[in-house]
Amino acid sequence: MMSRKGFVLLLIMMVASFQARALEFYKVIDEPINIRSGPGVSFERLAQAKKNEQVLLIKRQEDWANIFFIHPDGRKVEGWIHSDFISPDGEVRQADSKLKASAIGAQLNCLPNAENTGIGSCLLNIDLTVVGPLTTDTVAVACESELLMHVNNETHPLQESGRIRTPLKQGSGAARMQIIVLPPNQKSIEKMTLVDYRCMAKAL
Known part of the structure; x- marks a missing residue:
């Protein structure tokens, strides 16, 4: 694994546009996390980052963070990640x-x-469970899904997301999230397939 010093030197050499500002390092705190081309689940997925992956924070936009990191396969990836999935490097x-x-x-x-x-x-319908500290009684849960639309022997990606609030009792709870999917070009869609889905929770 690349050392922090080596990572810093590599970033400075490859990303000249970042040199004029202070480098802010963060770590991914869950896995696998989608890195997208824009600040939202409707944008294209560029890559995935694993837990403890070191990333450089470029800027923030509402609940999303624009980051840069070196993918394990050697690619230099700049994209967007939800802010709930990163924390300052070395902190929890x-x-x-x-x-x-x-x-x-x-x-x-x-x-x-x-x-x-x-x-x-x-x-x-997404069935989910939530666990948390005994001091937390209500959480906000956000889920994102990736689907495929089948049209004339071709497939087209579609992303949908939803949010709910759910109570916790003695540190745990269960809920069902319902997301209404209204695909475009409804006259020609022959089939819809669910490819992937994931959820995250945040204390209120």
């Missing part, structure tokens, strides 16, 4: 360190459009 956020949401199952049910020529809408 005590407030949320034991708070975790786990998706334990999902089901996608779709209905045809009015003309019965394609899929009109789908309902994605």
Whole structure:
């Protein structure tokens, strides 16, 4: 694994645009985390970062952070990650360190459009469990999903997300998140497939 000193030197050489500002290093605190081309789950996934991956913070935009890091395969990746998944390098956020949401199952049910020529809408149910500190009684849970739309023997990606609040009792809880999926070009979509999904929790 590359040392911190080596990582700093490599970044300085390759990212000249960052030299005029202070370098802020963070670590990924969960895995695997999607790195996207923009600040939101609707943007393309560029790569995934593993837990304890060291990243350089460029800037923030609302709940998202623009970061740069060296992927294990050697790629230089600049993209966006949700701020809940990074913390200052060498530090652990005590407030949320034991708070975790786990998706334990999902089901996608779709209905045809009015003309019965394609899929009109789908309902994605995600069953999840949440564990956290005994002092936390309510959490906000956000889930993101990746789907594929099948159109004329081709597939097209689609991202959807949802948020709910759920109570915790003695440090644990369970909930079902329902996400309504309204795909574009409904007349030509033959099938929808759920590819991946994940959830995260934050104390309120």
